[in-house]
Amino acid sequence: xxxxxxxxxxxxxxxxxxxRDSVRRFFDSDVFYSFRRSPVTVLAFVTAVIIFVxxxxxxxxxxxxxxxxxxxxxxxxxxxxxxxEGGTSEHLLGTDDQGxxxxxxxMFGTQVSLVVGFLSVIFSMVLGVSLGLISGYVGGxxxxxxxxxxDVQLSFPAVLVALLLFGFAKAVLxxxxxxxxxxxxxxxxxxxxxxxxxxxxxxxxxxxxKNKEYVQAARVIGRTPIAIMVRHVLPNVMGPVLVIxxxxxxxxxITEATLSFLGVGVAxxxxxxxxxxxFGNNFLFSGEWWMTIFPGIALxxxxxxxxxxxxxxxxxxxxxxx
Amino acid sequence: MxxxxxxxxxSSLGKDFDVSPPFxxxxxxxxxxxxxxxxxxxxxxxxxxxxxxxxxxxxxxxSTVAKLVVGLYRPSRGSIVYDGIDMPTLKTQADxxxxxxxxxxxxxxxxxxxxxxxxxxxxxxxxxxxxRQITGKRAIDQxxxxxxxxxGLASADGVKFPHEFSGGQRQRISIARALAGQPEFLVCDxxxxxxxxxxxxxxxxxxxxxxxxFALTYLFISHDLAVVYHISDFVGVMxxxxxxxxxDKRTLFQRPWHPYTRMLLDAIPDLELSGRQRSPVAGEVxxxxxxxxxxxxxxxxxxxxxxxxxxxxxxxxxxxxxxACHALLxxxxxxxxxxxxxxxxxxxx
Numbered sequence: 001x002x003x004x005x006x007x008x009x010x011x012x013x014x015x016x017x018x019x020r021d022s023v024r025r026f027f028d029s030d031v032f033y034s035f036r037r038s039p040v041t042v043l044a045f046v047t048a049v050i051i052f053v054x055x056x057x058x059x060x061x062x063x064x065x066x067x068x069x070x071x072x073x074x075x076x077x078x079x080x081x082x083x084x085e086g087g088t089s090e091h092l093l094g095t096d097d098q099g100x101x102x103x104x105x106x107m108f109g110t111q112v113s114l115v116v117g118f119l120s121v122i123f124s125m126v127l128g129v130s131l132g133l134i135s136g137y138v139g140g141x142x143x144x145x146x147x148x149x150x151d152v153q154l155s156f157p158a159v160l161v162a163l164l165l166f167g168f169a170k171a172v173l174x175x176x177x178x179x180x181x182x183x184x185x186x187x188x189x190x191x192x193x194x195x196x197x198x199x200x201x202x203x204x205x206x207x208x209x210k211n212k213e214y215v216q217a218a219r220v221i222g223r224t225p226i227a228i229m230v231r232h233v234l235p236n237v238m239g240p241v242l243v244i245x246x247x248x249x250x251x252x253x254i255t256e257a258t259l260s261f262l263g264v265g266v267a268x269x270x271x272x273x274x275x276x277x278x279f280g281n282n283f284l285f286s287g288e289w290w291m292t293i294f295p296g297i298a299l300x301x302x303x304x305x306x307x308x309x310x311x312x313x314x315x316x317x318x319x320x321x322x
Numbered sequence: 323m324x325x326x327x328x329x330x331x332x333s334s335l336g337k338d339f340d341v342s343p344p345f346x347x348x349x350x351x352x353x354x355x356x357x358x359x360x361x362x363x364x365x366x367x368x369x370x371x372x373x374x375x376x377x378x379x380x381x382x383x384x385s386t387v388a389k390l391v392v393g394l395y396r397p398s399r400g401s402i403v404y405d406g407i408d409m410p411t412l413k414t415q416a417d418x419x420x421x422x423x424x425x426x427x428x429x430x431x432x433x434x435x436x437x438x439x440x441x442x443x444x445x446x447x448x449x450x451x452x453x454r455q456i457t458g459k460r461a462i463d464q465x466x467x468x469x470x471x472x473x474g475l476a477s478a479d480g481v482k483f484p485h486e487f488s489g490g491q492r493q494r495i496s497i498a499r500a501l502a503g504q505p506e507f508l509v510c511d512x513x514x515x516x517x518x519x520x521x522x523x524x525x526x527x528x529x530x531x532x533x534x535x536f537a538l539t540y541l542f543i544s545h546d547l548a549v550v551y552h553i554s555d556f557v558g559v560m561x562x563x564x565x566x567x568x569x570d571k572r573t574l575f576q577r578p579w580h581p582y583t584r585m586l587l588d589a590i591p592d593l594e595l596s597g598r599q600r601s602p603v604a605g606e607v608x609x610x611x612x613x614x615x616x617x618x619x620x621x622x623x624x625x626x627x628x629x630x631x632x633x634x635x636x637x638x639x640x641x642x643x644x645x646a647c648h649a650l651l652x653x654x655x656x657x658x659x660x661x662x663x664x665x666x667x668x669x670x671x
Contacts, residue, residue: 222422
């Protein structure tokens with residue numbers, strides 16, 4: 001390794017060195033070791049990666065572009081999967097009542113589900129982490145107020161919050177805008193129902209960290225409370241946050257599917273997994289089961305893979321379980 | 323000492339902690355607020371360029387004094403006059419800022435006082451960046467490298483993380499951070515108590531060298547009399563939040579007056595295995611929430627009488643010492659036994 005770097009190339013070579021250093025440390029780490037040792041986790045990771053690639057690569061990888069109405073052919077409607085009588089190799093998992101390819105619809109639908117899931121988790125993470133940090137660090141009356149709001153929030157089920165928000169959005173927004181805004185309302189609704197977990201965890205860790213001597217040292221140096229919270233405490237409380245983020249990604253995806261199934265989700269022109277399940281549900285009893293079962297299976301596999309990853313991460317990052 | 327030599331003057335400093343049960347319990351059980359007097363009317367003068375040590379058993383309020391002085395706690399009573407300015411009366415951040423630069427603190431636990439997620443160079447550069455003393459990445463890097471060398475580490479150590487260092491090395495990093503802002507006053511809260519004896523000596527020698535080099539003033543908190551003997555110019559002995567005796571180091575170690583000081587000095591082990599008769603340390607430190615009346619030390623004191631039980635003694639000058647003891651004033655104390663000086667921890671480093 002480079003012992004001393006001097007002169008003009010210092011900045012670049014230091015960065016390169018730091019990058020190589022952190023990559024090597026990652027592969028040497030306990031976390032990577034415990035990942036490699038757990039076949040279930042590796043399988044879940046591979047599954048998740050395949051689903052992510054299929055979902056976000058859908059415009060390129062999917063056999064049909066189901067979002068483009070021009071490609072639909074009504075004569076293809078109600079085709080069963082390829083292995084059943086009447087199925088064609090063109091539509092591996094069959095087609096729906098509009099002649100839409102189910103496999104392609106699942107790929108595009110997963111993309112919508114994942115986008116909603118990720119954005120809502122980011123929303124609740126930002127909200128929860130900031131409130132938890134303030135609550136834990138400042139304490140006193142502000143802590144009380146934030147935590148009571150969190151308690152109230154917890155007593156509302158996610159679906160109820162979403163329905164309220166949707167009702168509000170429907171009443172306020174003009175009809176044309178509603179479909180376009182629906183996805184954002186969904187993200188905010190799911191995000192609002194998940195932030196409490198982040199806030200509580202971060203608050204707890206912050207109360208531990210703020211009494212440590214490095215925080216006192218920063219206070220003696222004269223850093224402002226905001227600088228201490230963001231630069232000192234935050235990096236030290238992020239471990240559990242990543243775990244919760246992963247687990248609540250699965251929850252967010254399922255909540256999104258639930259809401260879309262109830263008809264308050266994303267616009268029908270841009271179906272998510274939940275929307276697909278809802279549409280297919282109408283035909284379940286007339287024998288065309290593939291329209292609802294396949295999106296359902298995709299949802300289960302996606303949620304399971306993400307959950308397994310979250311579980312592993314919780315164990316791997318928890319020093320008490322090592 | 324004359325007033326101009328004094329850098330920090332603590333007068334009648336007091337700090338109470340509210341340890342009462344929650345409001346609802348107090349209401350239901352009809353209890354009053356319970357206050358713990360961690361520090362009680364403590365007055366000391368810390369002369370420029372010298373080391374003033376505070377010693378005492380665990381829980382006697384030494385660390386609270388340290389935190390009061392650097393402003394981590396707000397005093398309940400009294401004043402902390404730093405170079406002529408009473409610190410607690412300063413209200414705004416802008417007023418306090420110039421003093422923040424001039425005083426720094428070294429903490430007890432080198433495993434907790436360095437942020438585990440920060441690189442050493444960032445840790446040391448924090449005071450520089452916070453006070454914008456030097457700008458420009460190159461200049462800051464250079465200054466950090468210089469500081470690392472000053473505390474006996476390699477300038478390339480800056481890219482590492484704290485967990486890559488041993489306890490003694492971490493304490494060196496801690497000292498480098500404290501020095502980064504070019505302070506004149508360092509508050510050291512048991513900086514060696516978490517370290518091995520051999521490492522303690524190295525750290526103490528480093529601190530002594532830096533004191534000479536930069537004309538630093540130390541407020542040194544410790545429970546270890548050998549360490550205190552090695553580094554101090556003046557020593558104050560605290561018992562349950564009060565100062566019971568202070569003097570220059572040599573006087574305190576050779577002619578201790580207060581019965582508590584004598585008890586502490588008597589408990590120091592010696593290397594000569596002299597086999598001399600020791601009076602064992604009698605009793606335990608009482609609960610500071612309900613301290614004894616009068617002189618706090620009277621339940622453990624062999625010379626206590628009725629007056630000691632009722633009346634709080636004040637610090638009174640005796641030769642070159644200041645002692646808070648009724649027995650001394652009433653000439654009830656036996657002649658002082660010259661206690662052996664503690665083994666010099668610094669000789670090994």
